[in-house]
Amino acid sequence: MDQPNSRHTNADPVLAQAAEWLDEGRRIALATVTRTWGSAPRRAGSHMVIADNGDFSGSVSGGCIEGAVIQTALEVIEAGEGRTLEFGVTNEMAWEVGLACGGRVHLFVEPVV
């Protein structure tokens, strides 16, 4: 796997990927975990970058909510405005898209323009 975070730079690999996609002229959104409760697998500050064709890099959970975040990211890229998201077992979406581990997370998904 190609890792933008080579031993020659200190850049966060997800942000380095985002910069690369921007450079290629692709439209992208950045999702960031802003808060966690309980046993959320990715801590606050974790990033995932999504391109307008659905390519993505990084993660915001153990894989349980990434699909839903990609969907929101594509909408956010079109709308041109950031959005906050909440996932957790108490969420009404819980048994559709939620965290099997019982944690709860808040995310901010924003277009990078």
Next chain:
Amino acid sequence: MKASVLLGVVAAQKSGRDVVLATRPGDGKQELIEAGSGVGNLGVDGDVLADVLRVGESRTIETQDGPVFLRPYIRPPRLIVVGAVHIAQSLVPMATVAGFQVTVLDPREGFATEDRFPGAVLVREWPDQAMAALGLDGRTAIVALTHDPKIDDPALIAALESDAFYLGALGSRKTQGARRERLGEAGFTDGDLDRIHGPIGLPIGARTPEEIAVAVLAQVIGALRL
């Protein structure tokens, strides 16, 4: 987020500067704040910024205009590998993947070579001179792998005199005992010497150089995170 902000974070990371990205999700307003700056435009207190940078953890704070999310981007932890030996050849790439900034130090001819450590930062000097120049701090780990007191001891002495978060030395219990005695004679107390992890690595029954590298890296991560 403006593309310029994202590129600003990447540029800061590449040049080794610590920054905090402040985001107000309510209206999407953002500000990239350099370490050492005062109050940000989003109403973030300088003390809070300093604390976020020190701890290295993101947090949300409440301001008059709503919650503001603070995301620090700080330099990665460093690992100084003393001894460009077989274990180091596994440890260096593993630690690099795990996010450490790795430096390999070995004064001996033929050890710290580009062929054996492609792409790694190599220092071919004696540790008593070289360690001082590396600026060991509280986000630095030092592992001594040479088995040779002429190289390991001065490296460990420099490490003991620093705030390094992890010190480890390869060698059997007998070797560790002899080392303790030598360093004790050099003026270090038992408390000082207890900082050195030796035998090095988590006890997972590692046998091969590759397995030992896993045990060492796991122990370093434990010291950083637990």
